[in-house]
Amino acid sequence: MVSENAIVIKDLRKSFKDVVVLEGIDFVVRRGTVFALLGPNGAGKTTTVRILSTLLPPDSGQITVNGYDVVREGDKVRASIGLSGQFAAVDEYLTGFENLEMMGQLYRLNLAQSRSRSQELLEQFELVDAAARPVKTYSGGMRRRLDLAASLVAKPPILFLDEPTTGLDPRSRLVMWNIIKELVAGGTTILLTTQYLDEADQLADRIVVIDVGKVIAEGSSDELKQQVGGERLELTVAQAADFERACQVIDGEMLHTDPESRTISLVSKQGMKQFKQILDRLDDADIEVEDLSLRRPTLDDVFLALTGHGAVKEADEEGKAVGVDAR
Amino acid sequence: MNEPVVSTHDGTVVYRPPLGWAVNDSWVLIKRSLKHITRNLDQLLSVLIQPIMFMLLFRYVFGGAIDTGETSYVNFLTAGVLVQQAAFGASTTAIGLAVDLQRGIVDRFRSLPMFSPALLIGHIVADLTRNTISAIIMFVVAFAVGFRPNANIVEWALVFGLLLLFTLAISWMSAILGLLVKSLEAAQWFAFLLILPLTFLSSAYVPTDSMPKALRVFAENQPITHAIEAMRAWMVGTPVDNHGWISLIWFIGIIAVSMPIATWLFRHQTPRSA
Ligand SMILES: Nc1ncnc2c1ncn2[C@@H]1O[C@H](COP(=O)(O)OP(=O)(O)OP(=O)(O)O)[C@@H](O)[C@H]1O
Numbered sequence: 378m379v380s381e382n383a384i385v386i387k388d389l390r391k392s393f394k395d396v397v398v399l400e401g402i403d404f405v406v407r408r409g410t411v412f413a414l415l416g417p418n419g420a421g422k423t424t425t426v427r428i429l430s431t432l433l434p435p436d437s438g439q440i441t442v443n444g445y446d447v448v449r450e451g452d453k454v455r456a457s458i459g460l461s462g463q464f465a466a467v468d469e470y471l472t473g474f475e476n477l478e479m480m481g482q483l484y485r486l487n488l489a490q491s492r493s494r495s496q497e498l499l500e501q502f503e504l505v506d507a508a509a510r511p512v513k514t515y516s517g518g519m520r521r522r523l524d525l526a527a528s529l530v531a532k533p534p535i536l537f538l539d540e541p542t543t544g545l546d547p548r549s550r551l552v553m554w555n556i557i558k559e560l561v562a563g564g565t566t567i568l569l570t571t572q573y574l575d576e577a578d579q580l581a582d583r584i585v586v587i588d589v590g591k592v593i594a595e596g597s598s599d600e601l602k603q604q605v606g607g608e609r610l611e612l613t614v615a616q617a618a619d620f621e622r623a624c625q626v627i628d629g630e631m632l633h634t635d636p637e638s639r640t641i642s643l644v645s646k647q648g649m650k651q652f653k654q655i656l657d658r659l660d661d662a663d664i665e666v667e668d669l670s671l672r673r674p675t676l677d678d679v680f681l682a683l684t685g686h687g688a689v690k691e692a693d694e695e696g697k698a699v700g701v702d703a704r
Numbered sequence: 705m706n707e708p709v710v711s712t713h714d715g716t717v718v719y720r721p722p723l724g725w726a727v728n729d730s731w732v733l734i735k736r737s738l739k740h741i742t743r744n745l746d747q748l749l750s751v752l753i754q755p756i757m758f759m760l761l762f763r764y765v766f767g768g769a770i771d772t773g774e775t776s777y778v779n780f781l782t783a784g785v786l787v788q789q790a791a792f793g794a795s796t797t798a799i800g801l802a803v804d805l806q807r808g809i810v811d812r813f814r815s816l817p818m819f820s821p822a823l824l825i826g827h828i829v830a831d832l833t834r835n836t837i838s839a840i841i842m843f844v845v846a847f848a849v850g851f852r853p854n855a856n857i858v859e860w861a862l863v864f865g866l867l868l869l870f871t872l873a874i875s876w877m878s879a880i881l882g883l884l885v886k887s888l889e890a891a892q893w894f895a896f897l898l899i900l901p902l903t904f905l906s907s908a909y910v911p912t913d914s915m916p917k918a919l920r921v922f923a924e925n926q927p928i929t930h931a932i933e934a935m936r937a938w939m940v941g942t943p944v945d946n947h948g949w950i951s952l953i954w955f956i957g958i959i960a961v962s963m964p965i966a967t968w969l970f971r972h973q974t975p976r977s978a
Pocket residue numbers: 393396398416417418419420421422423424425463696974976977978
């Protein structure tokens with residue numbers, strides 16, 4: 378019996394000792410869709426994925442994957458999923474080809490199937506030239522691609538990808554996006570976590586934003602964008618000395634200011650009319666505007682408005698989201 | 705216990721034959737661990753060089769100073785080197801598992817619909833293989849420096865049988881160690897700290913009656929001494945007493961206890977927080 382929802386999570390809670398990580402998460406992933414789990418560092422994305430893939434037991438809550446309970450029917454859950462964790466988990470001493478072949482055999486493909494599938498994936502992920510080399514000679518991005526390929530060997534009906542494109546160059550990221558789109562077109566259900574909002578925007582049918590263990594927003598990309606209002610005006614003040622004054626002159630709601638780059642952005646409530654007024658006021662105050670643009674809201678704006686901090690992952694992976702004044 | 709299931713692309717799950725499933729998965733991971741023997745330089749060196757080094761060092765550095773009665777020192781020594789090398793060899797499972805945990809490979813395997821002890825079995829069979837190769841190399845060197853056994857074919861079979869049983873027991877214990885410490889450095893350090901004193905506090909290199917009382921009581925009754933005494937007796941004809949039986953009971957006992965513990969830990973242990 379195939380249920381319509383590939384993943385159902387009801388009131389999922391998890392703590393490590395006295396640290397509460399998930400405080401009652403609920404969501405549902407429909408079969409054959411891409412679902413993005415979005416959140417700043419430490420929000421609990423990886424923890425959620427680990428619980429869904431039976432690596433961690435939940436403290437409480439009802440969680441089913443492919444219609445099977447993750448606690449009581451772990452074996453059937455494992456038979457239904459592919460997992461690519463946040464950090465590449467491939468065997469250093471085996472070659473790329475051997476890694477995939479091994480995964481294929483563990484997923485119960487026969488040797489011939491397993492080999493042809495491995496070859497196919499190596500081509501897809503552009504690893505053919507490195508296929509016969511031990512993985513310890515691979516670059517970080519190559520390992521990441523091999524790890525992703527490994528989760529796809531058996532074509533499982535449900536895939537968990539924890540930050541699948543972190544550490545990939547733009548070209549490999551596009552390759553990965555295309556693979557994800559193809560898989561979904563073929564009926565696979567994908568739950569991915571990401572720090573890149575454009576990725577969620579591009580791929581996800583539905584997005585859930587979690588922060589400190591709670592769902593703070595859910596919807597399609599467009600629905601989320603609507604929550605933070607209409608178009609945005611972004612302007613750059615020519616002289617740094619005028620910046621403070623410019624902020625006071627404009628004095629709107631939802632003002633984002635960045636003295637560093639001398640930019641001010643605000644949400645438009647009355648459209649073009651309001652923008653014209655602002656420009657007039659700046660003109661009257663004798664403040665020169667260097668650059669001006671009008672744009673539709675992005676998921677970044679959504680994220681900023683919802684969590685009060687940015688989503689951009691710091692290169693040092695210190696686990697701290699950048700604090701930005703959200704007023 | 706896991707159930708042998710696999711899923712098809714439309715999301716339905718089918719059962720697979722349990723025995724074939726366990727055998728297939730174990731074999732796949734045995735092949736993996738065997739490849740590590742030749743591709744990991746650390747492992748290759750300890751398999752090839754260490755038995756030669758220990759044999760030669762003890763034979764020529766201590767050989768003249770230790771009184772082993774009627775048995776020549778080289779004849780006395782061989783069983784000791786054999787068992788100590790096997791103990792070190794069997795600790796490779798701890799190191800291998802700790803590395804697998806550290807690198808997240810254990811997570812990957814645990815998310816698969818596989819026979820879960822297969823990863824442990826892979827490492828342990830690799831230990832058995834490495835120890836067999838090391839033992840053969842050590843015997844070649846031993847013969848070259850004067851080792852003259854008088855064992856018949858049955859006695860040789862007993863020596864190798866006990867060596868493998870001993871390796872198996874230490875490997876299962878070191879699986880527990882690897883799963884508990886979760887890092888390469890800690891596994892190496894713990895294995896060294898446990899195995900070095902335990903193998904020296906035995907009759908491996910000196911007769912126990914030369915030791916102080918407390919040490920002697922310990923040395924004479926610990927399982928490693930029983931294994932060494934039994935193998936020595938079978939190879940060069942020293943008195944066998946009950947050493948063979950006692951070893952058998954010890955090592956089967958160790959396996960019976962550590963196998964379920966290691967399997968349980970493997971299923972429940974998570975890597976050091978990612
Ligand atoms: N094994 C563990 N023991 C204790 N705390 C843990 C453990 N695993 C995770 N945590 C804590 O749980 C919180 C959520 O971690 P998680 O890895 O799920 O975050 P994340 O959303 O994936 O973050 P990132 O974007 O950095 O990957 C963090 O505060 C983390 O320190």
